[in-house]
Amino acid sequence: MAETEETLKRIQAHKGVVATMVVNAEGIPIRTTLDNSTTVHYAGLLHQLTMKARSTVRDIDPQNDLTFLRIRSKKHEIMVAPDKEYLLIVIQNPSE
Amino acid sequence: MPAKAGDRQRQNQNGPPGGRAAQPRLYGASTKKRDEDTSTEVGEGVDEWPSSKTVVKPPDQLDLTEAELKEEFTRVLTANNPHAPQNIVRYSFKERAYKPISYVDQIAIHFSLNGNMILRDSDEGRRQSLRLSNASEKAPSETSAVVSEEAEIKDEKSTEDVQAAEEEEAEGTETAEAAEAAEAEEPPPPKVKEKKLPNQFNFIERSSRTLDNPLRERASQSEPTPCKNFSANANQWEIYDAYMKELQKMEKSKEKEKPKAQIGKKVEKKRGRKLISLESQGDDITKISNAAKIMERMVNQNIFDDIAQDFKYFEDASDEYRDQKGTLLPLWKFQYDKTKRLAVTAISWNPKYKDLFAVGYGSYDFMKQSQGMLVLYTMKNPSFPEYVFSSESGIMCLDIHNDHPHLMAVGFYDGNVAIYNLKKAASQPSYKSSAKSGKHTDPVWQVKWQKDDMDNNLNFFSVSSDGRIVSWTLVKNELVHTDVIKLSAEGTTMQGPEGLQLQTVGCGTSFDFHKKIDYLFLVGTEEGKIYKCSKCYSSQFLDVFEAHHMAVDSVSWNPYHLKIFISCSSDWTVKIWDHTIKTPMFIYDLNAAVGDVAWSPYSSTVFAAVTTDGKAHVFDLNINKYEALCNQVVVAKKKNKITHIQFNPVYPVVIIGDERGQVTCLKLSPNLRKMPKEKKGQEVKKGPEVEIAKLDKLLILVREPDGRAQGQEDKALL
Numbered sequence: 001m002a003e004t005e006e007t008l009k010r011i012q013a014h015k016g017v018v019a020t021m022v023v024n025a026e027g028i029p030i031r032t033t034l035d036n037s038t039t040v041h042y043a044g045l046l047h048q049l050t051m052k053a054r055s056t057v058r059d060i061d062p063q064n065d066l067t068f069l070r071i072r073s074k075k076h077e078i079m080v081a082p083d084k085e086y087l088l089i090v091i092q093n094p095s096e
Numbered sequence: 097m098p099a100k101a102g103d104r105q106r107q108n109q110n111g112p113p114g115g116r117a118a119q120p121r122l123y124g125a126s127t128k129k130r131d132e133d134t135s136t137e138v139g140e141g142v143d144e145w146p147s148s149k150t151v152v153k154p155p156d157q158l159d160l161t162e163a164e165l166k167e168e169f170t171r172v173l174t175a176n177n178p179h180a181p182q183n184i185v186r187y188s189f190k191e192r193a194y195k196p197i198s199y200v201d202q203i204a205i206h207f208s209l210n211g212n213m214i215l216r217d218s219d220e221g222r223r224q225s226l227r228l229s230n231a232s233e234k235a236p237s238e239t240s241a242v243v244s245e246e247a248e249i250k251d252e253k254s255t256e257d258v259q260a261a262e263e264e265e266a267e268g269t270e271t272a273e274a275a276e277a278a279e280a281e282e283p284p285p286p287k288v289k290e291k292k293l294p295n296q297f298n299f300i301e302r303s304s305r306t307l308d309n310p311l312r313e314r315a316s317q318s319e320p321t322p323c324k325n326f327s328a329n330a331n332q333w334e335i336y337d338a339y340m341k342e343l344q345k346m347e348k349s350k351e352k353e354k355p356k357a358q359i360g361k362k363v364e365k366k367r368g369r370k371l372i373s374l375e376s377q378g379d380d381i382t383k384i385s386n387a388a389k390i391m392e393r394m395v396n397q398n399i400f401d402d403i404a405q406d407f408k409y410f411e412d413a414s415d416e417y418r419d420q421k422g423t424l425l426p427l428w429k430f431q432y433d434k435t436k437r438l439a440v441t442a443i444s445w446n447p448k449y450k451d452l453f454a455v456g457y458g459s460y461d462f463m464k465q466s467q468g469m470l471v472l473y474t475m476k477n478p479s480f481p482e483y484v485f486s487s488e489s490g491i492m493c494l495d496i497h498n499d500h501p502h503l504m505a506v507g508f509y510d511g512n513v514a515i516y517n518l519k520k521a522a523s524q525p526s527y528k529s530s531a532k533s534g535k536h537t538d539p540v541w542q543v544k545w546q547k548d549d550m551d552n553n554l555n556f557f558s559v560s561s562d563g564r565i566v567s568w569t570l571v572k573n574e575l576v577h578t579d580v581i582k583l584s585a586e587g588t589t590m591q592g593p594e595g596l597q598l599q600t601v602g603c604g605t606s607f608d609f610h611k612k613i614d615y616l617f618l619v620g621t622e623e624g625k626i627y628k629c630s631k632c633y634s635s636q637f638l639d640v641f642e643a644h645h646m647a648v649d650s651v652s653w654n655p656y657h658l659k660i661f662i663s664c665s666s667d668w669t670v671k672i673w674d675h676t677i678k679t680p681m682f683i684y685d686l687n688a689a690v691g692d693v694a695w696s697p698y699s700s701t702v703f704a705a706v707t708t709d710g711k712a713h714v715f716d717l718n719i720n721k722y723e724a725l726c727n728q729v730v731v732a733k734k735k736n737k738i739t740h741i742q743f744n745p746v747y748p749v750v751i752i753g754d755e756r757g758q759v760t761c762l763k764l765s766p767n768l769r770k771m772p773k774e775k776k777g778q779e780v781k782k783g784p785e786v787e788i789a790k791l792d793k794l795l796i797l798v799r800e801p802d803g804r805a806q807g808q809e810d811k812a813l814l
Contacts, residue, residue, distance in 0.1 A: 004385040007392055010480060014395050022384055058333030068390055079394045081387035088387040094398040 016093040018076060023047055023087040030086070042078075046089055050082050177202040393476045400478055403427050407475075407749070412765040420719055422726045422767035424712060427749065428478040430455075430759040434486075435469050440753025442494040443742045448501035450746040451475040452482065455759055458490025458509055460739070465490055465509060470516060475749075475761065485516055485523050495556065497545045505556045505568075507540025513558050513568055513575070527575050529568065534577035536560035541605045547614070559619060561603035565629075581634050583621060602627075608651045612658055618675075620648025626663055628675060641678060643671060650692050656700035657791045664693035670705050672717075674795065681795060682721065686713055692740045694750075698769065700791045706730075706738040706752060714768050717794050725768055730760060 012020045012033060021039055022031040027047035032039040054066040069080040072094070081088045184197045214221045328334075397404055407427050415422060435457045442456035457469040468490035472483040489510040497503040502518040506525070512535045514525035529535045538561035545556045546567070555569040563583040569576050583602035603622040610616040615631040616638075624644035627637040644665035654660040660681070664670045666689040671680035688707035696702040701717035710731040713724040731738055731754045740753045748764045 004382055004388055007385070007388040011388065011392050011395055014479070015399050017395060055329075055331055055333070058336075059331045062333040062336030068394060070394065077398060079391060079398075081391040081394070083384055083387040086384045086387060088384055088391050090391050090395060092395055092398055094401060 011090060014092075018091040018093060019089075020091075021087075021089040023089060025085045042089060042091075043087075046078065046080055047087060050080050050087055054082060175202065177204045179204065392480070396477050396479055400428065403478075407747070407763060410763070412767075415765050415767040418767065420725060420767060422714060422765040424714070424726060424728045424730065424750070424762040424764060424768075426730070427761045427763055428475065430473045430478055430481075430761070431757060432469075432471055432481050432484070434484075435471060435757035437466070438469060438490070438757050439755040440739050440757060440759060441468075441490065441492050443740045443751055443753050443759065444494055444496050444504075445742060445744055445751075446472075446496055446501050447498050447745070449474070450744065453742070453744075453751060453759075454494055454496060454504060455753060456491035456494040456506065457757060458492050460755075468508065470494065470504070470506060472518070473759065483518060485525070487514075487525075492539050493542045495543050495545050497554070499548075500554070503545075503554065505543045505545055505558075507536075507543045507558050507560075509539045511536035511538055511540060511560060511562070513540055513543060513556075515554075515570065515575070527570060527573065529575045529577065533575055534566065534579075536562050536564060536566065538562040538603070542607050544607065544609055546609070557607070557609075557617075559604035559607045561605070561622065563602055563604065565604060565607065565619065567631075579634070580631060581619075581629055581637075583619065583627065603647075605647050606650050608653050608661070610653055610658075611655065618651045618653070618661060620651045620663060620665075622647040624648060624665060624667070626651060626673075639675070641673060643673075643680075644669060646689075649690065650694075652693065652695055654700055654791070655695050655697060657788050660700075660791060660795075662693055662695065662703060664690040664705055666690070668707075670703075682717070684713075684715070684724075686711075691738055694741050694743055696743045697745045698748075700788060701794065702768065704741055704743065704750060706741045708737040710736055710738055710754075712738065712741065712750075712752060712762070714764070716768065716770065718790055719770065721794065726765075730754075730762065731756075731758075 008020060008022075011017060019032070019034045021029055021034065021042060023029050023043040023046070027044050029039045029043040034042075049071075050066070050069055053069050057064050057066045066082055068082070071078040071080075076091055076093045079090045079092065081090075180200050180202050182200060184200055185194045186197055187193070188195045214224070216222075216225065406425060410425065412423060412425065438457035439459055440455055441458040441460070442454075444454050446452040446454065452472060452474045454470065454472045457471065459465055468487045470483075470485040470487070470491055471481045473481050487506075487508065489508040489512065491506050492509055493507040495505045497505070504516045504518070506514050506516060508514070512529050514528040517526040520526060536558065540558050540560045543556055543558045545554070549555050549569060551571075553569050553571050555567055557565060557567050557580065559565050564579055565581045565583070567578045567580050569578065583604055602625065604619045605622055606620040608618050617629055617631070619627045619629060620643070621627070624642070624646055626641040626643040626648060628639035628641070629637050643663050644667045646665050646667040648663050648665050651661060651663045654662070659674045659676060660672060661675060662670065662672050668685055668687060668689060670684040670686060670690055670693055672682040673680050684705075686705060686707050688709040688711070691706050691708055693703060693705040696704065699716070699718070702715065704712060704714045706712050710729050712726070712728050712730045714726040715724050719725060730752050737755045738752055739755060741750055743750050748769055749761050750764065751759050751761050753759045
């Protein structure tokens, strides 16, 4: 348990990382470093997108599964690592 | 007499209608735009008044100009009925639309009366007149002549069509009249003899009515069946998941069937309870560990994006202009804050996961001995290690098993050996030797895994400065040691006290096993000798090479050529040997103590060496037999010494460890990775044979015809 906490702390401390969020299977944020309203916003939207992406991947080949999802925009990059019950979302500014 | 009365009425009616018919109604006789009524009114009024020519203007009379007054308006007399609708529309079932009727009835009926007169000449009329004549023979009373007249219809000027319609109507009314006449004659007139005239049909209408039951409405309603909305997608993967679940259920039920026979129910219940309690204890955070790991790698990839791109794609284009020389491009630097004070003592790539490598930390300085660490890094995550193990004593060497990449054999400074198991989460080694189980009395300088012995037990060899080469076997969870060889320095038997003959023991510092010949291995010693040994002989060596003047730091067989091996030493030299020949094939002087040397996995003629002055040297014998293709300072600080180097088996990178606990990853430039050029028309031969042939060519040049090698002293240009 401590290991995972450590990992999350390290991720947050990395260069350029703006925010870290853990969202459960229903799209409800469990843990976040942002304010509530933004978190809820991100959580809802990214949850739907991840479900859609996963559905797409699995529909083409049911033995396949989504590993991670990256959305790179002009301002920053949103990375989503889906798990069985949770989603880990990290927002980073890649270019320095 | 009703008939006569009817006649008179009709006659009366004849007159006025006739008169009226003569008078056409005039529409719009006035010249002015006014209602007919009002104009006639005014007209009459004007006649009655005295002949004053003054025209009385009513106050609301229109004021019109002279021109307007003189305007002539034409009026047309038509026979149209002004009150008849002009736009009757009827629904046509054939066309299923409303259609305007083109012909509109212009008849205006002012008066209609249904009479009961029949035409004298019609069938009925004749019949009746016959009957009456029969009756009149008996009765002298007047018989009324059946006078039939057309039904008086006030008729106005109408079109011919109307005339035809009139006739039709007249006929209709005639039959009605006939029926009425018949009925009228039913009650016999008092003057005529009573004669019952039955009707033609002998028809009597009778009707009765049943009792109508009053209608009552009764309704009942049942309870609505409970409805629930359900929606889902049937995707390919949902179907697949459902099948997999079924499969698992079936398998579980099969498994349960087996143990049920053996184990009692109580145990199962306990198991059930245990499972439940474990699940509830599991914290949310642990479940995200996988995702967190992936995420960390992604974040790192973003941060070190340019390095990752270089690693994958960058090929130094300027190598063409460098005249065979190459460079090493620095990529990542791996460090861990707990290892800052420790030196890298061993590096090894994982044979299964090509991006994972293990680093052993310890200290070469015998004055400063502290704890040791075993850390595993992956190139995917340069900022933090994957696994960390700590130990009390410094680690001097490590080796990863080829078939079981989770097992690592480690040799310590205090002479112990241990096996670490990556699959288990423990930070302590799975198996460790101890003083009882025959640990070395001096630091273990090298360990190497061997093939499983005949009982399928894992075993590895270790070499140490106490002169023993020991084989450790993992038997039933314990390390059992077997001394393989004792290195004794030749010709150094001393006369000890009390007449004992002591043999000074050589101190092994490195060894390497032959790739193909299983029993053959080489041992390098502190004295600078290299012994060729066999596992079968425990006290004798097959051969001795007087290799170096100082301790042999590393020996290594060539991965392709079966006879060639390389050795490096603190006496600043690197030597290449053929094990059948006592003198080295090639000698390279690198101007500083050489810490480590390694063959490249992709070519039989490329090797790299690192020196304590922070430089890395890469040689390719195929291109240049005398000089290094690359001399590069790898470590920044001058106080830092490089200790080890390893080539990645797959990617064109090398990792170099130094004394500050840092591991640097460098990419080899294309010049250092050259494959032999194929001649036109010839296929490119690949495979170890090519490499062996390549090296053989070189060796032939070097060897003298009698089999001894020429000593070639080469100095590397610095």
